[in-house]
Amino acid sequence: MAEHMEIERKYLVKMPDIGSLNVTRKRHIIQTYLTDGKGGSQRRVRKIEENGKVEYTYTEKIFLTRITRRENEYEINSDDYERLCRYPKKGLVPVEKTRYCFEYENQMFELDVYPYSDELAILELELKDSAQEIFFPEYIEVIEEVSEKIEYSNANLARAGKFPDMIGDNE
Numbered sequence: 798m799a800e801h802m803e804i805e806r807k808y809l810v811k812m813p814d815i816g817s818l819n820v821t822r823k824r825h826i827i828q829t830y831l832t833d834g835k836g837g838s839q840r841r842v843r844k845i846e847e848n849g850k851v852e853y854t855y856t857e858k859i860f861l862t863r864i865t866r867r868e869n870e871y872e873i874n875s876d877d878y879e880r881l882c883r884y885p886k887k888g889l890v891p892v893e894k895t896r897y898c899f900e901y902e903n904q905m906f907e908l909d910v911y912p913y914s915d916e917l918a919i920l921e922l923e924l925k926d927s928a929q930e931i932f933f934p935e936y937i938e939v940i941e942e943v944s945e946k947i948e949y950s951n952a953n954l955a956r957a958g959k960f961p962d963m964i965g966d967n968e
Contacts, residue, residue, distance in 0.1 A: 803868045804924040807949060811938040812918050815897060822847065822898040830886040830952055842881045853878040863945040864927060892955040902932040917960050919949065
């Protein structure tokens with residue numbers, strides 16, 4: 798297991814024209830949260846489909862702040878994935894999203910698009926340090942930074958089945 802420090806900022810954005818992004822990767826992700834690990838670590842598994850290929854990952858995170866965490870992640874096989882999915886964290890549902898990766902000004906952005914919204918998405922960027930300046934493409938309309946807003950975590954978005962600011966039920 799390769800541990801590394803992750804510094805990440807998240808932004809609520811208006812859905813851009815995907816064609817305007819210089820997409821280098823498109824991945825469909827199903828993310829299942831598992832019961833907490835040792836020391837309260839957040840554990841999850843992912844099934845990732847890209848270009849007809851499927852891979853599975855296991856991740857453990859310890860949050861130091863809302864934007865900084867220690868992360869251990871490694872690839873697992875389909876049997877381990879299926880076995881671990883039998884132990885989901887109570888009250889959470891799997892997260893489904895399509896992730897578009899694109900580069901702008903030497904920054905690798907990840908745009909997460911959820912099946913319940915054609916209007917909003919989450920834009921993420923891993924940083925080298927928390928003070929790093931971020932340059933947004935002119936074709937991305939940032940509504941607000943949501944890095945420290947727990948209601949925009951993947952787990953809470955999946956549970957709600959909608960973005961917090963959306964009006965009405967999604968049934």
